[in-house]
Amino acid sequence: MREALAHLASNGITEARRGACSFVVQLPTALGAYEVCFAREPKAARLAASRRSHDDVLSIDRVRPALRSKGRANVGDRSLHRLL
Numbered sequence: 001m002r003e004a005l006a007h008l009a010s011n012g013i014t015e016a017r018r019g020a021c022s023f024v025v026q027l028p029t030a031l032g033a034y035e036v037c038f039a040r041e042p043k044a045a046r047l048a049a050s051r052r053s054h055d056d057v058l059s060i061d062r063v064r065p066a067l068r069s070k071g072r073a074n075v076g077d078r079s080l081h082r083l084l
Contacts, residue, residue, distance in 0.1 A: 048084050059083050 005022050008014040014022045060083055066076030 044084075056083070 005014060005016065009016055009022070013024065013026050015025045016022045060080065063076060063079045063083060066079055069076065
């Protein structure tokens with residue numbers, strides 16, 4: 001966590017204040033936000049997969065039709081991410 005905050009501070013995104021905590025001083029660009037997601041999502045997916053239970057797999061199977069539907073894309077996506 002400290003290393004991540006130090007990296008954000010070095011890029012001017014956060015600022016550490018002694019006796020307080022770190023504050024966001026500049027929001028990253030959309031591209032920067034996606035880079036963060038791309039960097040952390042594979043590891044999060046591996047952890048989720050390694051810790052899954054049989055019930056987790058059944059729950060994900062119930063969400064699959066919404067992911068494959070041609071309707072609103074975010075409905076199935078949100079359901080899947082809530083499960084994960």
